[in-house]
Amino acid sequence: MQKFASLSIILFVCFAQTKAFSIYGFGFGTRCPTTPIIADFDQDKYLGKWYEIERIPMIFERNLQCVTAEYGKNDNGRVSVKNSGINLAANKTSMTTGEAFVPNQSEPNKLVVEFPNQILFFNVKNQGNYHVWSTDYNNYALVYSCNIYLGFIKFEAAWILSRSKDISLENSNKLKELLSSNGVKTSTLETVNQTCNN
Numbered sequence: 001m002q003k004f005a006s007l008s009i010i011l012f013v014c015f016a017q018t019k020a021f022s023i024y025g026f027g028f029g030t031r032c033p034t035t036p037i038i039a040d041f042d043q044d045k046y047l048g049k050w051y052e053i054e055r056i057p058m059i060f061e062r063n064l065q066c067v068t069a070e071y072g073k074n075d076n077g078r079v080s081v082k083n084s085g086i087n088l089a090a091n092k093t094s095m096t097t098g099e100a101f102v103p104n105q106s107e108p109n110k111l112v113v114e115f116p117n118q119i120l121f122f123n124v125k126n127q128g129n130y131h132v133w134s135t136d137y138n139n140y141a142l143v144y145s146c147n148i149y150l151g152f153i154k155f156e157a158a159w160i161l162s163r164s165k166d167i168s169l170e171n172s173n174k175l176k177e178l179l180s181s182n183g184v185k186t187s188t189l190e191t192v193n194q195t196c197n198n
């Protein structure tokens with residue numbers, strides 16, 4: 001009973017997020033692909049602004065265009081996260097801030113991101129995996145997130161990010177190949193409109 005209560009909190013929190021996770025699969029035995037470890041991942045070089053070019057469409061991120069993510073360094077050593085996007089249909093800007101950290105220093109490209117929320121009188125943290133599968137720091141990045149809840153509900157998300165508002169076909173194809181070779185469906189990827197002054 002308690003587990004279901006916490007699930008409904010998770011789902012509720014997802015509605016409040018700019019970047020939440022899509023419900024992707026159901027069924028016992030469902031699992032997340034293994035993240036390739038980038039042992040020499042350089043967090044400092046990864047910081048700064050990224051444009052979201054393509055994503056696995058998320059029900060909670062629907063209509064959100066011109067999405068950017070900005071990463072910095074907090075005094076506590078964690079990564080500051082600022083996600084922005086514009087709902088073109090409603091002409092409304094939305095922004096979410098959070099914090100990310102590396103739980104295991106031997107796997108520096110595997111981060112956990114937390115978005116604090118207040119639900120009624122409770123402070124809850126909406127946590128998700130933020131795994132950098134590939135990046136050259138100056139042009140492209142592929143971020144993948146997967147969490148299994150209650151052992152059978154899979155939340156999956158992926159973002160192809162770029163330092164500019166577009167990406168070369170070569171880099172885009174390379175990242176999609178990496179997704180498919182790890183069993184992630186790329187046919188569901190959608191392009192994010194970046195025609196904004198962001």
Ligand SMILES: *[C@@H]1O[C@H](CO)[C@@H](O)[C@H](O)[C@H]1NC(C)=O
Binds near residue numbers: 091
């Ligand atoms: C969107 O909102 C901005 C400022 O809130 C306004 O200047 C602009 O005209 C609006 N655009 C449309 C298409 O409604």
Ligand SMILES: *[C@@H]1O[C@H](CO)[C@@H](O)[C@H](O)[C@H]1NC(C)=O
Binds near residue numbers: 107
């Ligand atoms: C940290 O990562 C290393 C390398 O993947 C792994 O061998 C080790 O078990 C991890 N440590 C913990 C506490 O999970």
Ligand SMILES: *[C@@H]1O[C@H](CO)[C@@H](O)[C@H](O)[C@H]1NC(C)=O
Binds near residue numbers: 088
């Ligand atoms: C992207 O958004 C702009 C501005 O709202 C719009 O004019 C354009 O048609 C959109 N492009 C696509 C491919 O949807």
